[in-house]
Amino acid sequence: MRESFLSFAPPDLGEEEIAEVVDTLRSDWITTGPKVQRFEADFAAYVGAESAAALSSCTAALHLGLLVAGVRSGDIVVSTPMTFSSSIHVIEHLGATPVLVDVEPDTLNIDPAAVERALGDAGGKAKAVLPVHLHGHPADLEPILDSARRHHAAVIEDAAHSLPARYRGRLIGEPDPLWDDVPNLVAFSFYATKNLTTAEGGMLTGPRKMIDEARVWGLHGMSRDAHKRYESGGSWRYDVLVPGFKYNMTDIQAAIGIHQLRRLEAMQARRRQIVSCYDEALAELDAMELPRPRPDVEPAWHIYAIRLHLDRLRIGRAEFIERLAKLNIGTSVHFIPVHLMTYYRERYGYKPDDFPVANSQFERLVSLPLSPRMSDQDVADVIEAVREVARAALR
Numbered sequence: 077m078r079e080s081f082l083s084f085a086p087p088d089l090g091e092e093e094i095a096e097v098v099d100t101l102r103s104d105w106i107t108t109g110p111k112v113q114r115f116e117a118d119f120a121a122y123v124g125a126e127s128a129a130a131l132s133s134c135t136a137a138l139h140l141g142l143l144v145a146g147v148r149s150g151d152i153v154v155s156t157p158m159t160f161s162s163s164i165h166v167i168e169h170l171g172a173t174p175v176l177v178d179v180e181p182d183t184l185n186i187d188p189a190a191v192e193r194a195l196g197d198a199g200g201k202a203k204a205v206l207p208v209h210l211h212g213h214p215a216d217l218e219p220i221l222d223s224a225r226r227h228h229a230a231v232i233e234d235a236a237h238s239l240p241a242r243y244r245g246r247l248i249g250e251p252d253p254l255w256d257d258v259p260n261l262v263a264f265s266f267y268a269t270k271n272l273t274t275a276e277g278g279m280l281t282g283p284r285k286m287i288d289e290a291r292v293w294g295l296h297g298m299s300r301d302a303h304k305r306y307e308s309g310g311s312w313r314y315d316v317l318v319p320g321f322k323y324n325m326t327d328i329q330a331a332i333g334i335h336q337l338r339r340l341e342a343m344q345a346r347r348r349q350i351v352s353c354y355d356e357a358l359a360e361l362d363a364m365e366l367p368r369p370r371p372d373v374e375p376a377w378h379i380y381a382i383r384l385h386l387d388r389l390r391i392g393r394a395e396f397i398e399r400l401a402k403l404n405i406g407t408s409v410h411f412i413p414v415h416l417m418t419y420y421r422e423r424y425g426y427k428p429d430d431f432p433v434a435n436s437q438f439e440r441l442v443s444l445p446l447s448p449r450m451s452d453q454d455v456a457d458v459i460e461a462v463r464e465v466a467r468a469a470l471r
Contacts, residue, residue, distance in 0.1 A: 123249030134265030212376030
């Protein structure tokens with residue numbers, strides 16, 4: 077057994093990020109300024125988006141994405157219960173109603189057929205669809221965009237897990253010209269555990285006009301940010317155009333992101349190596365099902381989520397996780413479905429079996445450690461521990 081505890085997903089930060097942060101701290105500008113602008117431009121170029129706005133979180137990006145797509149009080153937004161709760165909170169924040177639909181059993185992403193039914197049932201009140209690319213595996217976007225087009229709805233993608241995933245050859249965040257008549261924005265997360273981190277932070281990408289509007293909403297609704305007012309030749313005058321929010325990213329955060337983006341391909345290569353090791357070493361175990369990507373996608377591999385065959389085990393998931401922890405292996409579960417949370421359960425009267433696929437598959441999920449910081453020995457320790465616990469628990 078390893079001597080120290082292996083954290084589930086430690087960040088991978090290098091000397092370049094540290095040096096850039098120090099340079100920022102020694103500069104005249106530490107909040108939203110030139111490095112945020114540089115990070116936005118670099119990120120938009122990387123994913124192939126027309127424009128990008130750096131924000132304080134993916135939650136902020138989702139909120140603003142829905143807002144600039146025209147979602148308002150009384151509207152309906154179709155989404156999934158299999159996500160972190162903030163994806164659905166932002167719908168509530170706008171006074172809109174989240175209409176949840178079940179997920180596909182293989183990817184656990186939102187079911188496009190269920191999206192189509194929900195949009196039809198909404199009778200024109202549905203203003204948007206919010207699909208989540210769960211664990212970094214892209215949702216099936218083409219039928220979702222097709223449904224959105226026919227029902228005059230926007231598509232706001234929750235890509236918190238999916239940088240740099242590809243769907244049918246295109247990076248998530250890169251627009252498809254076939255769907256350029258569908259308002260489509262994409263929200264990314266740079267939280268500490270993500271494939272690219274700025275400690276906290278997010279990005280919203282999409283058409284320039286919509287991103288420019290989101291940027292105004294994201295900084296108090298002001299016509300000028302502080303950098304434009306205080307830089308050489310700037311003016312102290314500004315106007316307030318809308319009752320905005322405080323959602324801006326700082327230059328300190330962007331300093332980290334600039335170099336994380338440069339290192340992203342190398343970090344992804346290491347993630348894929350770890351995934352290959354897991355696939356090869358754990359495939360023989362009867363106790364679990366391994367993640368299997370669809371052939372038309374390239375996952376970001378943010379999460380490596382196994383699914384336990386509980387009918388073959390003498391223990392439940394909680395004890396499985398506890399036994400791994402005793403072997404100094406940290407794990408997690410992604411996610412507890414939203415409809416099981418007290419607020420949503422009480423507000424909408426949800427029952428666990430209202431979404432049978434999401435509910436049954438959640439009971440089986442365990443996320444294994446996955447970070448480019450992991451050494452070969454770390455990977456071997458995870459494999460050894462999972463094998464030991466799984467074999468001992470078989471009926």
